[in-house]
Amino acid sequence: MARADSFADGNSITPPPRQFGQARRVAHFEIKYLQYLNHLGEVAEELPEFAQERGQLLALYRAMVLTRTFDKKAIALQRTGKLGTYASSLGQEAAAVGVGAAMAKQDVLLPAYREYGAQFLRGVSMTEILLYWGGDERGMNYGAQAEDFPICVPIATHAPHAVGVAYAMKLRGQARVAVCALGDGATSKGDFYEAVNIAGAWQLPLVFIVNNNQWAISVSRAAQTRAETLAQKAIAAGIPGEQVDGNDVIAVRERVAQALDTARHGGGPRLIEALTYRMGDHTTADDASRYRPGDEVEQQRQYDPIARLHKYLARCGEWSQQQDDALYAECEAKVDAAVKDYLATPAVAPESMFDYLYEKLPVALRTQRESLSSQGESGNG
């Protein structure tokens, strides 16, 4: 039986016959690194078309400022006992906002847990994210983006899901792309390697974004892998891999848009490693000063994604201090309103824990539900 029609695209990659001892160069590669604005806010490379428009750049800037304002508030809520453990996205706003801005509404985002900037642009509300970190599963039922995935706290377990989502899109003949965001630590997991492997073999409409913030909790990038770049991990699976300056929102948006365009038109998957830095602790339950030198963090401040775009806009004479102050005030007001909604959301009834467990609750569990209902919140003992 001919095998050329397998779901893998059929281009068999059989090496030519060789003699013993004969060497052959395979998978020679270079990793491209893209940056449009350097950390001083100067143009390092001619700006892509979208970035010539002031409105587009301002939208990215606003989204980053909103994300940072939200982040600050979320940490404050956690510190005052009004939110559970929270994973900060401080310093990584560009890597998320660039992705969210590049994606089309009908695409599907499978986030890890620092992609608020992308989620907000896609219509996930700040209240929903707060509900989630506040310990309420209802926060992951997104009103405005029903097919986007919940935050994935386990590492890389959503990478296989992303492959499945992309497979479903291809099977259904849809012009959609799945976008899977992972951290640098995730690229050490089998889930990641297996997912990249299948995505390559089947040429699926899938873009992997590796947010390399240099730290997997306390394990530094250097201690994680001997690979020179994380992008090159894609090459072994036959997928193009590249790096972008993850603190340059223009570069992230541009390269993700390119990758989406390729994937949407049948060109297969891509992996983009966004080089960024985790300015905060891993989560509010972590204290990075135990393992990370303080001067390293200080050194990284100069690369801040928001300051960089601000400098550029100011230099172009398109953004005044008054406008900036007004934007921060506006973001604060939005975040405060979301916090108000979050805090005013009525608590769930204990028995609701059974409501989303099965399509129809099995008989054997109905008794448990009823008994919980009659005991209220006093526990199940």
Add this chain to the structure above:
Amino acid sequence: MAVMMYWEAIRRAHDEEMTRDPLVICMGEDIGVAGGTYKATQGLYDKYGPERVIDTPISENSYTGLGIGASFLGVRPIIEIMSVNFAWLATDQIFNSAAKVRYMSGGQLTAPVVIRSPGGTAHQLGAQHSARMEKVFMGVAGLRVVTPSSPKQAYGMLKSAVRCDDPVFIYEHELMYNMKGEVPDAEYFHPLEGSEVTRSGKDVTLFGYNISVHWCMQAAEQLAKNGIDCEVIDLYTLSPLDRAGIQKSVSKTHRAVVVEEAEAAVGVGSEVMAIINEECFFDLDAAPVRVSAVNVPIPYNHRLEKATIPNAKSVMAAVRKLLGK
């Protein structure tokens, strides 16, 4: 009613569901061109093509996760894990994703996947290929676990599982694929909850599932010759277990023997005995008994392998001891 083999019944269920709904697909190792290690997908590759009958790379965790991901977007995957021994690798996706996603997304996402996998001791497959993992799966909330003991059940359960919006794990048995049995000619949907009275009796209840139902039936027929009237209950649903069915039978016979191919520890027998304690302790005339495997890795050696797992004779011995006969 046509007589067909267990594997043919499973194949028929695949075929009917894939004809009905173009979003029903199947995937796994060697299920496409090769037609499946146990022939359960034979011929489907030619009929439905490589996009819907997918030979996956050897990455159990990943292709199970892939099926789960696809199911979020309306695809109905039937995932074959060639041997339940390999399902250990996929447990993270099955337990942490499929079983929990509906709950954790407040009902936004569901994972209507079917995962089929055979286990059990067959003929000298060695310790790493003879796992009986049903006990591991049945403890996970959000996951349905069923196990067919006949071609009819194998057919009807797969049909129901494909239509069910919950993730369903179907535990098959490597020695049962060639078993013959009657399967209704018309479409048939077997329930995914409950249990079945396979033989009605009054002296003692024998609980079995999958292959052990047959040991129970053989034992019951032999014991009947000595005037011992056994009731046999097929616990085809391992999660959630049929509390009412267990209670009803034991309240009638006042004695219970639970028969499983797996080791006793933390197993189906423990769970059934706990239910008997909770539901009908005062109806008992004797302490319930478990007939289980010895708690060792399954030996490669043929004689030792046979010595580790129960059979109809061990069931008969347990019943006689329980009745003092």
